[in-house]
C-alpha cells in the first residue's frame with residue numbers, strides 16, 4: 352500500500368482574489384457558455400463546495416476519478432473521498448492555508464468508491480463575491496497515481512535487492528549507522544555478521560542460474576524469518592549477505608541467534624532436478640569490543656567468515672585478537 356504523502360506544496364503568498372478580464376464584446380452568456388464547456392469537458396476533476404464544505408457541484412471528470420455519481424456527491428463533504436491515510440493535522444494545515452491565503456496546493460491520497468487508493472495533486476482556491484467574502488471553494492484534482500507509484504518503485508529499487516527483496520548494501524549501511532548510534536546510547540553490543548553461501552557456484556553450475564536464483568531467494572527468506580524483528584539481514588551481492596544483531600548484552604545471545612539462523616538455512620531446497628542442502632559460512636565482529644569504525648568491523652567480520660570457509664564451512668567464527 353502506498354505511504355501517505357505529506358508533500359504539501361509550499362503555500363503561496365496571500366492571493367488577492369483575481370478577476371478575469373474578457374475581451375470587449377463578450378456577453379455574459381458567452382462567458383457562461385465557455386465556463387460551462389470548460390467545467391464539463393475538462394479532463395481534471397473539479398469539485399465546488401460552499402463555505403460549510405458541502406459539495407454543490409462536480410464535473411464528469413471528478414465522477415470518473417472518484418467513482419461517485421454527481422447526485423451521490425451533492426450535499427456531501429469531500430470527506431467521502433478520504434483514504435484515512437492522512438491525519439487530522441494534515442487537513443488542519445489545509446484549513447489554515449485556506450483561511451490565511453484563500454488557497455492550498457498539495458498531494459493527497461484518496462480512496463476510490465471501489466476501495467482502491469489514488470493520488471491526486473489538489474489545488475483548492477476560494478471564490479469571492481464583490482464584497483471580498485468567500486462564497487465557495489473550488490478544488491481541482493489531477494490524478495498523479497502512476498507517477499507516485501513509479502517514484503515509490505524507484506525508491507524501493509534504490510534500497511532493496513530486486514532478487515530477494517532484502518535491504519541492499521545502501522540501506523544496510525544506513526541501518527549500520529543507526530545501530531552503532533543505538534548501541535552507544537544503550538551501552539549494548541552490536542554483532543556485524545558476514546555470511547556467504549558455501550559452494551554456491553556448484554549449485555549454479557549443476558542446476559543452472561535460475562535454480563541458483565531460487566536458492567538465493569529461499570535462503571534469504573529463511574534468514575529473514577530466523578532473525579528478530581528489528582534486526583537486519585541484507586544482501587550485499589552474489590551469495591554474500593550481512594546480518595546486524597542489535598541490543599546484545601553478551602556474545603552468547605548472538606551465538607544462539609546465529610546458530611538458529613544456521614539451522615534454519617540448512618534444510619533441503621527442492622529444485623527441478625533433485626534438491627540442494629544450503630550451508631553458510633559466517634564471520635562475526637562485535638561492536639564496540641572488536642573495533643569502532645564501521646569499515647573495520649566489516650573487514651574483521653569478512654576475515655572471520657573466510658576462516659569459517661577454510662575450516663569447512665557451515666559454521667560461525669568470531670573475530671579474535
Ligand SMILES: Nc1nc2c(ncn2[C@@H]2O[C@H](COP(=O)(O)OP(=O)(O)OP(=O)(O)O)[C@@H](O)[C@H]2O)c(=O)[nH]1
Pocket residue numbers: 514547548549550551552553555559560561562563564567588589590660
Ligand atoms: N544464480 C545466481 N548466481 C549469482 C548471482 N550473483 C552471483 N552469482 C554467482 O554466485 C557465485 C558465487 O561464487 P563464489 O562465492 O565465488 O563461489 P562458491 O562456490 O560459493 O565458493 P565458496 O564461497 O568458496 O564456498 C558465482 O558463480 C556467481 O556467478 C545471482 O544473482 N544469481
